[in-house]
Amino acid sequence: MDNVEMFESESKGRGLKATKESWAGDVIFAERAYAAVVFDNLSHCVCHCCFKRQEKLQRCGQCKFAHYCDRTCQKDSWTEHKHECAAIKKSGKAPNENTRLAARIMWRIEREGGGLAEWCLVSIDDLQNHIEKFEEEEKEGLMEDVQNFLEYWPSQNKQFGMHYISHIFGVISCNGFTLSDQRGLQAVGVGIFPNLCLVNHDCWPNCTVIFNNGNHEAVRSMFHTQMRIELRSLGKINKGDELTVSYVDFLNLSEDRRKLLKKQYYFDCTCEHCTKGIKDDLLLAVKEEENKPEDSVVKELIQFSKETMEKIDKARSEGAYHQVVKLCRDCLMRQEPVFADTNIYMLRVLSIASEVLSYLQMFQEAAENARKMVDGYLKIYHPSNAQLGMAVMRAGVTHWHAGFIEIGHGMICKAYAILLVTHGPSHPIAKDLEVMRNQTEMELRMFKENEFVYHSMREAALTNKPFQVMKEPNVETPKNTFHKKPQEAK
Numbered sequence: 001m002d003n004v005e006m007f008e009s010e011s012k013g014r015g016l017k018a019t020k021e022s023w024a025g026d027v028i029f030a031e032r033a034y035a036a037v038v039f040d041n042l043s044h045c046v047c048h049c050c051f052k053r054q055e056k057l058q059r060c061g062q063c064k065f066a067h068y069c070d071r072t073c074q075k076d077s078w079t080e081h082k083h084e085c086a087a088i089k090k091s092g093k094a095p096n097e098n099t100r101l102a103a104r105i106m107w108r109i110e111r112e113g114g115g116l117a118e119w120c121l122v123s124i125d126d127l128q129n130h131i132e133k134f135e136e137e138e139k140e141g142l143m144e145d146v147q148n149f150l151e152y153w154p155s156q157n158k159q160f161g162m163h164y165i166s167h168i169f170g171v172i173s174c175n176g177f178t179l180s181d182q183r184g185l186q187a188v189g190v191g192i193f194p195n196l197c198l199v200n201h202d203c204w205p206n207c208t209v210i211f212n213n214g215n216h217e218a219v220r221s222m223f224h225t226q227m228r229i230e231l232r233s234l235g236k237i238n239k240g241d242e243l244t245v246s247y248v249d250f251l252n253l254s255e256d257r258r259k260l261l262k263k264q265y266y267f268d269c270t271c272e273h274c275t276k277g278i279k280d281d282l283l284l285a286v287k288e289e290e291n292k293p294e295d296s297v298v299k300e301l302i303q304f305s306k307e308t309m310e311k312i313d314k315a316r317s318e319g320a321y322h323q324v325v326k327l328c329r330d331c332l333m334r335q336e337p338v339f340a341d342t343n344i345y346m347l348r349v350l351s352i353a354s355e356v357l358s359y360l361q362m363f364q365e366a367a368e369n370a371r372k373m374v375d376g377y378l379k380i381y382h383p384s385n386a387q388l389g390m391a392v393m394r395a396g397v398t399h400w401h402a403g404f405i406e407i408g409h410g411m412i413c414k415a416y417a418i419l420l421v422t423h424g425p426s427h428p429i430a431k432d433l434e435v436m437r438n439q440t441e442m443e444l445r446m447f448k449e450n451e452f453v454y455h456s457m458r459e460a461a462l463t464n465k466p467f468q469v470m471k472e473p474n475v476e477t478p479k480n481t482f483h484k485k486p487q488e489a490k
Contacts, residue, residue, distance in 0.1 A: 001029055001119060001121060001195065002019065003018065003019055003020060003022070003028050003029055004016045004017065004018060004019060004028060004029055004121075004195075004243065005017055005019050006121050006122070006198055007242075013128075013200075014122070014198050014200075015198060015199070015200045015242050015243070016121075016195075016198050016199050016200075016242070016243045017240055017241065017242055017243065018237050018238070018239055018240065018241050018243055019239060020239050021236070021237065021238055021239055022233040022236070022237040023233060023235075023236055023237075024233055024234060024235050024236070024384060024421050025232060025233065025420060025421040025424065026232065026233045027230050027231070027232055027424065028207060028231045028232065028233055028237075028243065029195065029230075029231050030212075030228045030229065030230045030231070031119070031193045031194075031195050031196060031228055031229050031231075032119070032193075032228050033177075033179075033191035033192065033193055033228075033229075034105065034108065034117070034120075034124065034191070034192045034193065034194055035080070035101055035104035035105045035108055035191065035192050036051070036101070036104075036179060036189055036190065036191030036192070037097050037100045037101045037104060037189055037190060037191070038051065038097070038188060038189045039097055039187070039188060039189055039190070040094075040096055040097050042188050042189075043065060043066070043067065043094070044057070044059075044067055045057065045067070046067070046181070046188045046189065047067065047068050047069045047073050048066040048067060048068060048073075048077055048081065049068055049069070049073035049074065049076050049077035050069060050073055050213050051179050051181065051182075051188055051189055051211075051213055052069065052181060052182045052213060053181040053182065053186065053188060054069055057069060058070060058071070058074065060074065060081070060085060062085050062086075062089055063084070063085040063086075063088040063089045063094070065088050065093075065094045066081055066084070066085065080104060080107075080108075083103075083107045083154070083157070084100065084103060084104065084107070086154070087103065087152055087153070087154055090154070091151070091152060095148050095149075095152045096148070097189075097190060098145055098169065098172055098173075099145060099148045099149050099152055101172055101176070101190060101191075101192070102145070102149055102165070102168045102169055102172060103149065103152060103153060105124060105168055105172075105192060106153070106157075106158075106160060106165075106168065107157070109124065110157060110158045117194075119195075120194045120195060121194070121195050121198060122194050122195070122197065122198055123194070124168070124171065124192070124194060125167075127171045127175055127194060127197050128170075128171070128174060128175070128197075129166075129167050129169075129170025129171050129173075129174060130170060130173075130174050130265075130266045131166060131167070131170040133266040134170075138173075142166060142169055142170070142173075145169045146162060146165050146166055146169065149165055149169075150165075171192065172190070172192065174265060174266070175192060175196075175197040176190040176191070176192060177190065177191050177192070177193050177196060177209070177211075177229065178190060178211075179191050179211050180211050182213055182428045183428050183429045183432065184210070184211070184386075184390065184423070184427075184429050185390075185429075193229055196209060196229060196231065199231065199243055199244065199245050200242065200243075200244055201244065201245065201246060201247045201261065201265070201267075201269065201271070202244035202245070202246065202271045202273075203246055203248075203250055203254070203257055203269065203271045203273040203274055204246075204250070204271065204272070204273045204278075204382060205234065205244040205245045205246045205382075206233065206234055206235060206237050206241065206243065206244055207231050207232060207233055207234060207237075207243050207244060207245050208231075208232050208234055208245060208246075208384075208385075208386050208422050209229055209230070209231055209232075209245050210229065210230050210232060210386065210422060210423050210424070210427065211228075211229050212228060212229070212230050212423070212424070212426075212427055213228075230424065231243065231245070232421070232422060232423075232424065234382065234384040234385075234421065234422070235384065247261060247264075247265055248260050248261060248264075249387060250279075250380070250381060250382070250385065250387075251283075251344065251347070251377075251380065251381070251387070252283075252344070253280055253283055253284070253344065254273060254274045254277045254278070254279075254280050255280075257269065257274060258274050279380055282340075282342040282379060282380055283342065283343065283344040283380065284343065284344070285339070285340035285342050285343050286298055286338055286339055286340055286343070287337070287338060287339070287340055288340070293338045297338065298338065301334060301335065301338050301339070301345075302345055304331070304334065305331060305335065305345040305346075305348075305349070306345070308327055308330070308331045308349070309345075309348060309349070311327055312324055312327050312328065312331075312349070312352060315327065316352070316356070321356050321359060321360060322360070324352065324353075324356045325353065325356055325357060325360065325362075328349050328352060328353035328356070328369075329353070331349050332346065332349055332350070332353065332369075335349065341372060341375050341376045341379075342376045342379050342380055343376075346376075347373055347376045347377070350369045350370075350372050350373040350376075351373050351391070353366070353369045354366045354367075354369040354370035354373060354394070354395070354398060355394070357369065358370075358394075358398050358401070361401075363398060363401045363402035363403075364402045364403075366398045366402065367395070367398045367399045367401075367402040367404055367407075370394065370395035370398045370399070371395065371399070371407065373391065373395065374391060374392055374395045374411065377391055377392075383418070384418055384421045384422060385418070385422070386418075386419070386422040386423070388418060389415050389418030389419040389422055389423075390415075390419075390429075392411050392414050392415040392418065393411070393412065393415035393416075393419070393429075393433060395411050396408050396409070396410075396411030396412035396414070396415055396436075396440075397412070397436070399411060400412070400436075400440055403455070403458060405440060405443050405444050405447050405454070406444060406447070408440055409437070409440035409441060409443075409444045412433060412436050412437050412440055413437055415433060416430070416433040416434065416437050419433060443458075
C-alpha cells in the first residue's frame, strides 16, 4: 500500500490519494479479501476457495456444502472454512450468503483481533455501516439477519453484542464487493476488501477495480497473493490526486444514477457528470432530421420501451428466448426511426437482442444489432471502461461467428486494447482475447488473399464441426462495483 494514503475531508469523508504518478493500466494497489463467500445459488458450481466456476467440483465430506476444484483448493481454504464447516454440519444446512460472510468476518476477528491487519489502512471496526440511514424495511431485514446469525453462531465461540453484529451486517450491505468468475462474465460471490472501501465514487472515475483470481497453477503455488482485487489506473494520475471508482454502471441517466447511489450507498453524488448532466443529451437523443419527432411521440415511445423491457425481462427469466427476440424486433422497429444511435432505451434493447440472437445462433442478425450497440457505446462510455471492453469483445466474437472476419477482427483488437488497461495482460479474459486476436488475424490474411477460398474453407469447417452452442444469456453479469443485498419479495 505504498502507492496510496488515506485522507479525510469535511465534504467527502475518507478517501484515498495517490502518492506517486500513475499511467493507464498501472496497478495502483492490490488487496486480498478480508473474508469472502460464494453466492447461495452457485455454491455447488463455484470453488469456495478460488471462486472459479467449474463443471465438476469436489464436495466437502463433512458439511456437504462447500465445493472445491481439488484437494489443493480445499487445503488452502481450510483456515477460513473449518469453523464454518462445523457450524453448517451442526445446524444441518448453510445460512444465506450474508450470514456466512458475517460469520467468516467474526471468526477472523476472533483469530486475529479487530485491529488493523498489516496490509490494511482501516479496520473492519472503523468501516461505515450507514445503519442510521436504513429505511424501516431495511432495518427489519437487518434484524432478521442478526437473528439468523445468532442461531448459526456456535455457543462455544466468542460472543459478540447485538450492536457489533449489526455493524458487521451494515458494513456488508454498504461495502460488499461483487466477485466475478475467472473471466469476469458472471457475478459469483461477495467479499469485504477494507482498503477498497476507502475509494470514493465518481461517475467518470480515474480507476477501475478488477477481481483477478489468476491462473490456476499460480493459485496452487501462491494462493493468497493471486486471489485478489486490483485497483488499476484508467489514465494518467498525478501525485496527490484522489483515486475514484464508479460504484454503478455509467449507462444510466445522471438522475437515475444519483437515485441509485442514494438508495444503495446513502450519499448524494456531486460529481461533474451528475451535476452538469454530461452525456444525458446523448442518452436521450432522437434523430436530427428535417421531420424531427414531436415531444409527445418521443415520450410515448419511451414509455412503450420501458413496458417492453419489463416483458423482455420476464420472458428472459423464463427462458422464452424466441419470445425475447420477437419483443426486441418489434421494439427496435418502432425505435429506429425516432431514436438516435446513443439513445439509452434503444441501446438496452440492442444489447439483449444481440446476446439472445447469438445464443440462438442467428449470428448475422446478432452481429448487426451488436454493431449498432457498440457504435452507441463508443460515444458514451469512457474509452477505457471495462464494460465497454467486454461489450466490444462480445460484438467481435459475434461478427467472427457470423463470418464478418474484417469487422470481427477489428472489434477483438479494440477490445483487447481496452482490457489490457482495465484487466491487465495476465487476466484470463485478456489471454483469451489474445488467442482470438491471433486466430482472427490469421483468418483475415487468408480472407484478403482469396475471399472465395476463405469462405469455402469456413463453410467446410462448419459442416464438419458446427459452432458450439453459445452459453445461455446471463442476467447476472457484474456491472456495479459493490454488491447490494436485494430486497426480498413480499
